[in-house]
Amino acid sequence: MAEPAEKTTAAPPADGVSEEAPPATATARGFRFLGEDKSVHKAxxxxxxxxxxxxxxxxxxxxxxxxxxxIWVLFEVVEYNFLPLVSHVLIGTLAIVFLWSKATIFIKKSPPDIPEVQISEDLAVNIVQALRTDINQALGLLREIALGHDLMKFLGLMVALWVLSEIGSLCDFLTLVYVAALMLHTVPILYHKYQDKVDDFAGKAHVELRKLYEAFNAKVLSKIPRGPARDKKHE
Incomplete structure (x- = not known):
């Protein structure tokens, strides 16, 4: 009678992690704001x-x-005006540098080394190109929404503009910019820290919103009469 074949066991890898077990991040995470393989920093x-x-x-x-x-304190709390503030800062800076330069003649020291500041052509071109790309993307999105290609984007934009108008009625533009700056420096880092919890909650909310949209589409949108579909142009 033949002896049973010996069972061979693969040696564990050097780092102690099984090759067959998927990485912890590869498990089903459900809905994710930034996609499965995109970090906050990359976004x-x-x-x-x-x-x-x-x-x-x-x-x-x-x-x-x-x-x-x-800046927010000077303009909103102290209620400084922009032009007087810029003028006073320039007056103070130029006066200090001028007196310092003159004083070096009497104390026999080298005058202050003021570097020559110029905006390079490459920097100006890069800034313009970046603005051009962002503006073109925004215009393309507005055109797509205006043509009725995506109802969800249209509704989302309407809600966002309404919320923005309500916020703008409660505070002025500078305060809004300041709040936006604070949020840009807090929301990404907080989302990075609690990403799994936020994505789990957002996933549940996303499912509920999809259900509401499907019900609204079945009861209202699908019953709206539409014109005959146009034939696609063949090349």
Missing amino acids: LGGGKTADVLMWKDKKMSAAVIGGATV
Whole structure:
């Protein structure tokens, strides 16, 4: 009688993780705002701006928040006007540098080294190209919504504009910009920290919204008469 074949067991990998077991992130996570393989940092562009918004460059992030807070306090709390503020800052800066330059003649020290600041052509072109891309995408989205290609985007835009108008009636533009700056520096990092919990809650809300939309579509939208479909043009 032949002996039973010996069972061979594969040696565990060096890192102690089974090759057959899928990674923890590959398990069913359901609905995800940014997609399965997209991080918050990548969604924000993945560059220096994303580093600032995600507090990877803490000094720059703190400087942006501090500067925005100072500007908001000066214009909203102290009620400084823009032109007087700029004029006073320039007067003070130029006076200090001018007196410092003159004082170095008497104390026999080298004058202050003021670097020559110029905007390079590449920087200006990159800024214009980035703005052009964003503006074209926004115009394309508005055109798609206006042509009625996507009802969900249309309803979402209407709700967003209504909410924006309500917020604008409660506060002025500068306060709105300041609140937006604070949210840009807090919401991404908080979402990154609690991403699984937020996605789980958003997934449940998404399912309920889909049910409501399907019911609304079946009872109302599907009963709206439409014109005859046009034949597609053949090349």
